[in-house]
Amino acid sequence: MHSVVKLADAKRSPKWTDSQTESGSDRRFSQHASDLVLRQVAKAYRIDGKRLPVLEDINLTVEPGQFVTIVGASGCGKSTLLRLISGLERDFDGEILVSGRNVTGPSLNRGLIFQDHRLFPWLNVEDNVALAFESRRIDPADKRRIIQEHLKLVGLTGFEKAFPYQLSGGMAQRAAIARALVNEPEILLLDEPLGAVDALTRLYLQNELQRIWTQKGVTMIMVTHDIDEALFLGDRVVVLQSRPGRVRRIIDVDLPHPRDREDRQIARLKKEILADLAGEH
Amino acid sequence: MASRFSILSKFHAVARQLAQQRGLLVILALLLAWEAAVRLSDNPALVPFSRVFAAAADAYREGDLVNNYLASLARVAVGFAAGAAAGLVLGALLGVFRIVDLVLGPLLTALRQIPIFGLVPLLGLWFGIGEQAKIVLIALAAFYPVLLNTHEGFRGVPRNYREVATILMFSRPQLLRRVLVPCALPSILTGLKHGLSFAWIAVVAAELFMAAAPGLGNILQAGREQFRIDTVLLGIVLIGGTGALMNYGVTLLEQRALRWRPAFV
Ligand SMILES: Nc1ncnc2c1ncn2[C@@H]1O[C@H](COP(=O)(O)OP(=O)(O)OP(=O)(O)O)[C@@H](O)[C@H]1O
């Protein structure tokens, strides 16, 4: 087995705020994306006293501004991986480095969009997005302007006062994207953000995500179970195998964006990935 | 033509309003039926409902109706405020800090098993026959429903929402203000609603079973002593009506505070 680097910091029990580690830098709200390095990352959960290895031997380097997509069978640890990178889960082995610094907790520099939108039902769209500013000092006028800009970016102008129950699934997901974007994170982690929307909206939102990615120059790491989506958006596609989750293969997709969904090379890669994933059963 | 149309639409509007108030119509119909039934029979134990108004007029003229009523209202206000405040604070502590729940939970559960009216003799011994014992009883009545529902509300905040707060780097006060309190609010309001109606029940009980003092209980008591069924009914109607109004008031408050819930639109 590989050597596992233990991180004293990562073993600490969760605390409420822990921004000092790498978010204190000036780059925190800059437009320039950070690079991300995962070295020998491993994670195990305990279920009923028994150790359940979820991720093992994950090595990955993501260049600033890259779009990385992650595919893999259900339960292989995709969400767990994003939770580790986000800093939400601090108990793991190995190293996760953002711009060379260890991740020891959440940071506004890394945005996470959950699998479910997680808007607060008691706040309207505008106030939900404003939550992202809660822990920052910001001029109210700037705040309003930035929120407006981002609602426009995700196509929700006119829905500022709508409560989450008044939104469609896709709209709620877009509001969640806006909430994650307003702090200009250098790294945006997306956990199947389009999982709950219909096929047509999905295509539309894929284009939107790509537009936002181009416009913001942010590093995006997106989990999806849709291989077409992974290949349409990703500069690199990470294929995970399950039990425990390991990197089976990383595919570089050397095609310019925006891509043609019918591209021959994409079709070929899709076949390969499907064969990879099918090999598991 | 136009005027006929507008009359018609006005008629519709009135009809619609009446339809919306059908709950009130049922009550009105029952009162009418009561009136009719009593007038048709000749049982002296029954009095027509209209006699209640007469009793109210008498009591008002004698000057104690308003005093008694206000005394009860003041009592419930003080007792409810104290009990609800204690229930809110303790319920929040229990729901937010697991250690508080572990330490105090079993004790509170045990105490809750004692019907509060069983405490009347004890309260009398401890707090004397004055106002204090009554207020304590009312406060206790309001305390438990508020405590339980507040506790439930805070404990039930989904982990999902806390994680959003963690990701967005909320401080503890921000977590409380932005996530825990609003998420627990529906349950808290339910607690307050029940607490208020329990407190109102306790007011009447306190006034009937504890030392005599001005209050609606007094009206009931006086009616019984003087064999005035209409006076007793007056007391009952005032108690019931006030309780219903309080409930209605809290429901309005709830509707305003919980606009974000689809069920309330
Ligand atoms: N808090 C937890 N405690 C114990 N086990 C957990 C916990 N969270 C996740 N797991 C386990 O970790 C494994 C990976 O879960 P994860 O949510 O990362 O999967 P996933 O790849 O995102 O799956 P899906 O595609 O269905 O969303 C699962 O086997 C799950 O049982």
Ligand SMILES: [Mg+2]
């Ligand atoms: Mg998942």
